[in-house]
Amino acid sequence: NAGVTQTPKFQVLKTGQSMTLQCAQDMNHEYMSWYRQDPGMGLRLIHYSVGAGITDQGEVPNGYNVSRSTTEDFPLRLLSAAPSQTSVYFCASSPRTPNYGYTFGSGTRLTVV
Amino acid sequence: GDSVTQMEGPVTLSEEAFLTINCTYTATGYPSLFWYVQYPGEGLQLLLKATKADDKGSNKGFEATYRKETTSFHLEKGSVQVSDSAVYFCALSGPSNDYKLSFGAGTTVTVRA
Numbered sequence: 001n002a003g004v005t006q007t008p009k010f011q012v013l014k015t016g017q018s019m020t021l022q023c024a025q026d027m028n029h030e031y032m033s034w035y036r037q038d039p040g041m042g043l044r045l046i047h048y049s050v051g052a053g054i055t056d057q058g059e060v061p062n063g064y065n066v067s068r069s070t071t072e073d074f075p076l077r078l079l080s081a082a083p084s085q086t087s088v089y090f091c092a093s094s095p096r097t098p099n100y101g102y103t104f105g106s107g108t109r110l111t112v113v
Numbered sequence: 114g115d116s117v118t119q120m121e122g123p124v125t126l127s128e129e130a131f132l133t134i135n136c137t138y139t140a141t142g143y144p145s146l147f148w149y150v151q152y153p154g155e156g157l158q159l160l161l162k163a164t165k166a167d168d169k170g171s172n173k174g175f176e177a178t179y180r181k182e183t184t185s186f187h188l189e190k191g192s193v194q195v196s197d198s199a200v201y202f203c204a205l206s207g208p209s210n211d212y213k214l215s216f217g218a219g220t221t222v223t224v225r226a
Contacts, residue, residue, distance in 0.1 A: 004156075031212070033214075035216075040218055041218060042202060042216040042217050042218040042219050043157075043202070043216040044216075045213055045214070045215075048212060048213070050212060056212070058213065090156055090157065092156075092157075097206070097211045097212055098145075098206045098211070098212065098213070098214035099145045099164065099206050099207065099211060101147070101159040101162060102149075102157070102159060102214065103159075104156030104157045104158070105156050106154075106155060106156045107155075107156050
């Protein structure tokens with residue numbers, strides 16, 4: 001049982017480039033979310049999804065897009081990378097809502113130069 | 114909006130010392146409260162949770178009691194080990210929105226042998 005799998009683990013982008021961070025879970029969880037972790041700021045919610053075909057914005061959605069075409073996958077797209085998007089990104093899933101407790105992926109460390 | 118505030122670190126302790134990390138929250142109604150732990154180089158893991166007032170969550174020797182009167186959810190452990198060195202995050206969910214989990218800034222704990 002792999003849980004939540006994130007790829008890649010590390011990525012360096014140039015300003016203006018686009019890329020997709022991948023997230024997949026094999027627990028049949030309905031709820032999936034993306035957070036970014038910055039020093040001294042805890043984790044901030046970017047986007048979340050309560051099921052296939054349904055997504056919504058979190059606290060810091062600007063510059064990011066998501067889609068949820070299947071229950072298993074929830075990719076995060078950076079449209080035009082900026083240095084302010086340098087961060088560690090975590091994908092998390094839960095059976096239905098965060099009240100059930102999250103299972104987190106191991107993270108993607110992104111540097112934008 | 115709903116938010117949590119936790120004590121700033123870093124906290125450095127000797128093995129077998131008593132650990133307390135303070136967490137207070139602001140929310141209307143009765144949120145669910147959580148403690149997550151992040152070991153070096155890993156994603157976050159759910160440590161314990163409480164969903165209503167006076168509930169006590171416990172796991173791995175850690176405890177936290179949901180105190181409505183003081184809007185607090187302090188984390189405690191009676192005798193820490195080197196393996197408890199990690200970053201600890203307090204978090205809340207709801208009641209205004211069950212689909213968003215709000216995290217505190219995190220407290221870094223280092224336990225020395």
